[in-house]
Amino acid sequence: MPMCTGGTGSISRREFVVGSAIAGIGMAIGPMPVVTGDDGTGEIWFDRPMRWAQLTLVENDPGRYDAAFWLDYFRRIHADAACLSAGGVVAYYPTKVPLHHRSAWMGDRDPFGDLLNGCRKLGMVVIARTDPHAAHQDVYDAHPDWIAVDAEGRKRRHWASPELWVTCALGPYNFEFMTQVHREIATRYAVDGIFGNRWAGSGMCYCEHCQRNFKEATGLTLPRTNDSRDPARRAYLAWREQRLFALWRLWNSEIRAITPRARFIANSGGGALSPLDMKTVGELADILFADRQARQGLMPLWANGKNAKEYRAALGSKPIGGIFSVGIEEPHRWKDSVQSEAELRAWVVEGTANGLRPWITKFSGTLYDTRWLARVERIYAWHHRVERYLRNEQPLARVGLVYSQQTATFYGGERARERVEDHLLGFYHALIEARVPFEMVHDRLLDPERLRAFKLLILPNIACLSDRQCDQLRRFVEEGGSLMATLETSLYDEQGARRPTFGLGDVFGVRVEGPLQGPMRNSYLRLEYAATGGHHPLLNGLTDTPRIINGVWRVGVTPIRPLTVRPLTLIPPYPDLPMEMVYPRVERTDEAQVFLSEVGHGRIVYFPWDIDRVFWEVMSADHGRLLANAVEWATNEERPVAVTGPGLLDVTIWRQKQSLTVHLVNLTNPMMMKGPLRELLPLPEQRVRIKLPQGTKPAKVQLLVGERAPRVEQSPGYVDVTVPLILEHEVVALDF
Numbered sequence: 001m002p003m004c005t006g007g008t009g010s011i012s013r014r015e016f017v018v019g020s021a022i023a024g025i026g027m028a029i030g031p032m033p034v035v036t037g038d039d040g041t042g043e044i045w046f047d048r049p050m051r052w053a054q055l056t057l058v059e060n061d062p063g064r065y066d067a068a069f070w071l072d073y074f075r076r077i078h079a080d081a082a083c084l085s086a087g088g089v090v091a092y093y094p095t096k097v098p099l100h101h102r103s104a105w106m107g108d109r110d111p112f113g114d115l116l117n118g119c120r121k122l123g124m125v126v127i128a129r130t131d132p133h134a135a136h137q138d139v140y141d142a143h144p145d146w147i148a149v150d151a152e153g154r155k156r157r158h159w160a161s162p163e164l165w166v167t168c169a170l171g172p173y174n175f176e177f178m179t180q181v182h183r184e185i186a187t188r189y190a191v192d193g194i195f196g197n198r199w200a201g202s203g204m205c206y207c208e209h210c211q212r213n214f215k216e217a218t219g220l221t222l223p224r225t226n227d228s229r230d231p232a233r234r235a236y237l238a239w240r241e242q243r244l245f246a247l248w249r250l251w252n253s254e255i256r257a258i259t260p261r262a263r264f265i266a267n268s269g270g271g272a273l274s275p276l277d278m279k280t281v282g283e284l285a286d287i288l289f290a291d292r293q294a295r296q297g298l299m300p301l302w303a304n305g306k307n308a309k310e311y312r313a314a315l316g317s318k319p320i321g322g323i324f325s326v327g328i329e330e331p332h333r334w335k336d337s338v339q340s341e342a343e344l345r346a347w348v349v350e351g352t353a354n355g356l357r358p359w360i361t362k363f364s365g366t367l368y369d370t371r372w373l374a375r376v377e378r379i380y381a382w383h384h385r386v387e388r389y390l391r392n393e394q395p396l397a398r399v400g401l402v403y404s405q406q407t408a409t410f411y412g413g414e415r416a417r418e419r420v421e422d423h424l425l426g427f428y429h430a431l432i433e434a435r436v437p438f439e440m441v442h443d444r445l446l447d448p449e450r451l452r453a454f455k456l457l458i459l460p461n462i463a464c465l466s467d468r469q470c471d472q473l474r475r476f477v478e479e480g481g482s483l484m485a486t487l488e489t490s491l492y493d494e495q496g497a498r499r500p501t502f503g504l505g506d507v508f509g510v511r512v513e514g515p516l517q518g519p520m521r522n523s524y525l526r527l528e529y530a531a532t533g534g535h536h537p538l539l540n541g542l543t544d545t546p547r548i549i550n551g552v553w554r555v556g557v558t559p560i561r562p563l564t565v566r567p568l569t570l571i572p573p574y575p576d577l578p579m580e581m582v583y584p585r586v587e588r589t590d591e592a593q594v595f596l597s598e599v600g601h602g603r604i605v606y607f608p609w610d611i612d613r614v615f616w617e618v619m620s621a622d623h624g625r626l627l628a629n630a631v632e633w634a635t636n637e638e639r640p641v642a643v644t645g646p647g648l649l650d651v652t653i654w655r656q657k658q659s660l661t662v663h664l665v666n667l668t669n670p671m672m673m674k675g676p677l678r679e680l681l682p683l684p685e686q687r688v689r690i691k692l693p694q695g696t697k698p699a700k701v702q703l704l705v706g707e708r709a710p711r712v713e714q715s716p717g718y719v720d721v722t723v724p725l726i727l728e729h730e731v732v733a734l735d736f
């Protein structure tokens with residue numbers, strides 16, 4: 001079989017010779033099982049669509065917008081699935097459910113049915129969108145108890161459309177009225193699913209149903225605090241979650257009773273700060289959509305990849321769409337806006353590289369600014385062309401970054417962003433800088449099956465861990481895994497109660513001494529490399545200085561076994577003003593600030609300070625180096641792919657049925673930390689060394705984006721590819 005290079009380009013004589021020499025097919029790694037929604041009917045659709053298109057009609061669209069234009073656009077972009085507005089606050093079909101408000105512009109038309117039929121003629125999967133979060137005056141008049149109530153006892157008008165009312169998500173409006181709506185849509189149209197937008201409520205509700213149901217369930221009155229240490233608040237969080245999952249199950253079963261292949265698809269999910277337990281979300285959903293539509297505020301470009309990893313941690317290889325907006329998604333909500341092409345491209349490919357299937361969302365069938373149409377068409381055309389290389393079966397990353405919703409809730413509370421998420425973000429950025437392919441791991445999914453793929457697990461201040469979770473991590477280490485942790489990891493149980501010492505103290509090799517210390521100012525770390533005559537690999541690249549900056553928070557700890565190495569020791573804080581006073585009072589201590597140990601084939605790194613959080617806040621290059629070295633040392637094996645060259649790249653590696661891909665997303669841009677990008681700036685030559693999975697031989701090596709041919713070298717067990725240039729994205733694809 002010839003070796004193709006340069007996109008789908010031509011074959012040169014040299015390449016042909018090389019290709020012939022290495023021809024062969026090998027499959028060593030079995031694919032992970034793909035859940036396809038086996039409902040006994042043989043109708044399976046979840047894994048089929050690769051490119052989604054969502055058109056959310058506005059109320060005055062019917063009779064005004066051009067349905068044929070949209071259907072033609074769906075065809076042009078090769079969309080194979082659509083999400084179309086059906087009901088909820090506005091019905092776009094001739095509903096018979098009392099109080100289900102028909103679009104005032106609809107007349108006797110059926111805009112939803114017309115679009116659905118058009119999509120079906122294109123062979124598309126179609127799911128119906130409902131949005132139950134707001135209701136009209138007639139609903140209020142007939143059922144005032146369906147309306148959400150604020151803490152002062154007032155019924156809530158809609159914040160953006162004051163002629164509407166905010167509905168209660170946990171009472172009869174959703175459980176009864178919306179169930180009727182969902183049944184009607186499923187019955188009339190036999191849709192493939194119903195996508196529920198804003199289905200989970202709009203903050204605390206103090207309506208009569210919530211008061212009574214909460215009291216009956218818990219014996220408590222509804223809390224008036226957000227403090228997660230408050231017993232009523234804790235009970236409320238658990239009760240609300242249970243109600244919402246009950247609602248999800250109800251809608252799902254009602255829809256499936258009518259159309260077995262159909263599902264209720266909740267617009268839900270996320271990372272540590274998301275409210276619904278992702279383990280349960282992952283169990284309930286056969287397909288899900290990550291709704292982070294674009295960047296806002298200070299947000300790195302890799303945030304879309306993080307989003308993908310968080311969802312995949314819970315859903316495994318089930319399909320996940322990445323919802324992106326063509327517009328600017330800042331809090332000021334310009335819903336009819338269009339953002340730059342560079343930003344749009346970079347955002348979507350960052351999702352694609354991390355396993356999201358693109359989902360373009362557009363509100364309003366009437367367009368005011370059409371610049372996005374061609375931009376999205378170009379993105380989707382490429383996606384369609386290389387689709388088979390995007391049907392991932394398994395990531396090959398060996399590093400897992402753990403996230404913990406229970407830590408965010410019970411340890412972080414109202415300060416979860418700083419105390420929990422910022423630790424994770426610091427590690428995330430450090431791994432990106434170090435070009436380490438990695439996955440994210442949910443802390444309630446630490447069973448050996450899931451962890452088998454990983455060599456190293458990173459616990460960025462995962463403070464709350466149950467005894468069982470600690471046991472699972474201990475077992476992971478016993479079986480050869482490595483562990484890296486920071487600060488208060490495992491110092492609290494799953495409910496946030498502080499333990500006398502770390503749950504994983506025996507693994508870290510420390511016990512706690514006293515409370516958390518900080519915020520420290522002007523504290524340093526002494527690099528102890530001279531004493532041993534050589535330096536520990538943790539200090540690679542740092543041996544030209546005797547010290548670097550310390551973090552801000554630290555835990556006092558004592559080693560429980562003799563330390564064989566002590567590469568970092570504490571230089572305690574000293575005054576930072578007046579300048580005359582700025583000199584260290586203690587130049588040297590023997591207090592270790594990193595604990596390293598080896599357990600069988602596994603390696604343990606424990607930092608008793610907030611290196612990850614401070615890295616996110618300060619971005620010290622020394623801390624970045626230390627984190628990268630620590631990951632390298634703890635992993636203690638060759639990476640599945642090593643990429644060398646200048647710049648900042650997100651590197652992901654995937655296995656498909658007959659191929660292996662390495663995605664390289666160019667994050668090197670002055671607008672990397674805050675969008676939107678103005679232009680795409682090409683990254684110069686990168687050398688990509690891929691360690692071939694056992695038993696595989698590539699028959700063909702190609703670049704899926706660039707036009708220029710790569711230089712390819714083969715050696716036993718490796719393929720070396722020189723990628724000449726990367727604009728926003730490149731994919732090195734090996735066919736087996």
Ligand SMILES: [Zn+2]
Pocket residue numbers: 147148149168169170171205206207208209210211
């Ligand atoms: Zn309520």
